[in-house]
Every structure is written in C-alpha cells, then in structure tokens.
Amino acid sequence: MDVTQMPWSAIGRVQTELGSRCTGFLISPVLVETAGHCLWLSQTKRFIRPSSVHFLLGYSGNHFVAHARVIRTILPPDYATDKEAATAGLDHATLVLDHPIAKPENVFHVTASTADIAPGTSVLLGGYEQNQPDIITADLNCHITGLSDDQNGHPLFTHDCAGTHGSSGAPVLTKTAQGWQVLGVQVQANTAGNGGRAVPLLNTAVP
Structure with a gap:
C-alpha cells in the first residue's frame, strides 16, 4: 500500500515502549483513534502511561512519514478489559499527540451516522x-x-x-x-x- 496516498497516509502504528503495537489512524492532525485494549497492561492491571506511547504515521519497513509522542489518552470511563462481554462496544481510545503530524485534508473526518x-x-x-x-x-x-x-x-x-x-x-x-x-x-x-x-x-x- 502506498503510505503517501489516502486512505493509507492517515494510518500508522501505535507502539509502546514496552514493545506492544497496534494500528491507529488520524481523525485530526493531532488526534489518533485506536482500540482501547491496545493500551492495557495485563501484568500491572492498568492502562499504560501516555508518555510511553508513540504514533508512527505511514510506518513501512522501519521507515515512517512522521512520529509523535502521546501526551494524553482518552478512554470511555466505563470501559473495562476484564468485562469484555459488557463493555466491548466501548473498546476504543483517542490519543492526543504532542504536535500536529498531518494536514487536515490528510486525516479521516468523523462524519458517519x-x-x-x-x-x-x-x-x-x-x-x-x-x-x-x-x-x-x-x-x-x-x-x-x-x-x-x-x-x-x-x-x-x-x-x-x-x-x-x-x-x-x-x-x-x-x-x-x-x-x-x-x-x-x-x-x-x-x-x-x-x-x-x-x-x-x-x-x-x-x-
């Protein structure tokens, strides 16, 4: 996939300093959406610190278009990874980046009903x-x-x-x-x- 062209140019890898990784995508130049369970640390039974999470936009073969560190994570308050059957519909998270990494026309705008x-x-x-x-x-x-x-x-x-x-x-x-x-x-x-x-x-x- 050509990571310089939409829709792939708005997708990147969510990577933690502990080695775990998931996919994420831009919904604004400074906001990334991903799955909530990607931020859960099963060993410590808590969510990872935002400062330990990075977003690599357009990651491909150890290269990436842009990099930002996460400064805040926003999860639905009732989401619980140990209650998946009851809260699976809340399994998403918004990551706030430390700086803009894309132009507004190169992100996904949330328009669905x-x-x-x-x-x-x-x-x-x-x-x-x-x-x-x-x-x-x-x-x-x-x-x-x-x-x-x-x-x-x-x-x-x-x-x-x-x-x-x-x-x-x-x-x-x-x-x-x-x-x-x-x-x-x-x-x-x-x-x-x-x-x-x-x-x-x-x-x-x-x-």
Whole structure:
C-alpha cells in the first residue's frame, strides 16, 4: 500500500515502549483513534502511561512519514478489559499527540451516522497484521455483515474482512462520493476464518 496516498497516509502504528503495537489512524492532525485494549497492561492491571506511547504515521519497513509522542489518552470511563462481554462496544481510545503530524485534508473526518452502518455495506480494513507487522496490509473487498450490542447495550458491528491480531485499532472504511469515510474501529479479529468486530465511530452531531 502506498503510505503517501489516502486512505493509507492517515494510518500508522501505535507502539509502546514496552514493545506492544497496534494500528491507529488520524481523525485530526493531532488526534489518533485506536482500540482501547491496545493500551492495557495485563501484568500491572492498568492502562499504560501516555508518555510511553508513540504514533508512527505511514510506518513501512522501519521507515515512517512522521512520529509523535502521546501526551494524553482518552478512554470511555466505563470501559473495562476484564468485562469484555459488557463493555466491548466501548473498546476504543483517542490519543492526543504532542504536535500536529498531518494536514487536515490528510486525516479521516468523523462524519458517519448510524444510517451509514448497515449490513451489506462495502468496506475495507487496512492495518498492521501480526504476520506482517512492518507494512500495511488490507482486505479491499469486504462487507458489514451484522449489527449487535454488548451486554450493556453499547453498539458493535461485524464484518467479513480478513484481519489478524495487530489489526486492532485499524479503521473500517467505505468510499463515498465525498471520499473515504471511517465507519468504525477494529477491536477483534475472528480466530478462525475471516471477519471480526468493530466499534462504530459516529459523528454525534449527525441525527
């Protein structure tokens, strides 16, 4: 994938100083969206310090377009990694970077409404997979397959895109007449076969 061209130019690797990594994507020049569980430290039972998290935009083969350190992490207050069944729909996080790393036209603007997320919608999923962690790989021809809620009623949607561990935090995208639209954040890949679950990323100002 050409990391100098949209949509790939808005995607990067979320990397911690402890060696863990996920995918993330820009929703403004200084804001990155990723999966909340990517920031959880199972050994200490707490979320990692923001200063230990880095974002490498357009990471490809040990090179990257831009780098920034995270200065703040924003997670839904009720999200709990040990209560996945009840809070899976809250499994997303916003990372605040220490400086802008892209122009406004080279980020994903959050414009989706609930009406945009429907079974049968053509989507793609691109991120840093476990088996190829140094380049963006993507499934360009997949679809939303269903809508669901976690046990506490937070919405999720399922898709049939190919993705493995490492794709957590990747954007689920669709192409519209206005350009690329992000519909959700990948939070879980199926362990057997293609498909996974995503948290919708909605513009709350859209009715």
